[in-house]
Amino acid sequence: MAETKEKKYELIQNTLDKKKKSKFSAYSDLIVGKPGLFSMLKYEIITAMFAEWPGAVGIFLRSIFYRFIFKKVGKGLMIAKSVTLRHPHKISLGNNVIIDENVMLDAKGVDNNGIDIGDGVFLGRNTIISCKNGDVILHPKVNLGFNSYIVSLNRVEVGQNTLFAAYTYVIGGGHISDEIYIPLRDQDTHGLGIKIGRDSWLGAKSMIMDGCNVGDYCIIGAGAIVTKDIPDYSIAVGTPARVVKDRRAQHQAT
DSSP, rough: OOOOOOHHHHHHHHHGGTTOHHHHHHHHHIOSSSEEEEEEEEHHHHHHHTTTHHHHHHHHHHHHHHTSSEEOTTOOEEEOOOOOEEEGGGEOTTTTTTEEEEEEEEOOOOOOOOEEEOTOOOEEEOEEEEEOOEEEEOTTTTTTTTTEEEEEEEEEOTTTTTTTTOEEEEOEEEEEEOSSSGGGGGGGOOOOOOOTTTTEEEEETTEOOOOOOOOOOOETTTTTTEEEEEEEEEEEETTTEEEEEEEEHHHOOO
């Protein structure tokens, strides 16, 4: 029987277990993702030389040399300084992608595809995209405001032109808590996945929980917590989020 997502996630969590692996192997598994000394040296040299180079010169140098560690890079890439990359060989970037300072892109996983970022996507300062054996797909012209956070134990997909305001969280997974006397970190995880439609807007500090989908052309109010599916064209607010209006209503009335 194939290993479950939960068991594979446990393998990722155990990569720092010093009794099982050397420090070199643990670091390679966690950060670089590809085995072998050559892959390690290529990652270390490129990131050490160019990750912190400031200004336009740094952006230009990273647009050239980071191509050697990413899976795919389009034209017009702009990466600011202090961007953290993990398993970059599983990160694809389209044309004219902009990544602001202090962003983390973590495509870590045992058999996942990783992170796929479409044309014209903007990732705001301090944003984190973390694959925990899941995948994250951002379609063209998605805009993530600063301090946004996406985590995926399965698949998180965001439709084109969708906007995230600051501090928006998309939680594509979590821990099961059935057992009281077993630490939560040692219990199984769940990753049902999340799909957010096109041309939607997630307000500041809103949160989308695992297994919940947001339709096309939706607006999620600031601070709302989505705990169930939101239909197309909806305006949803509150904790938990509830639909208060259909955006088509005003057009149908005229």
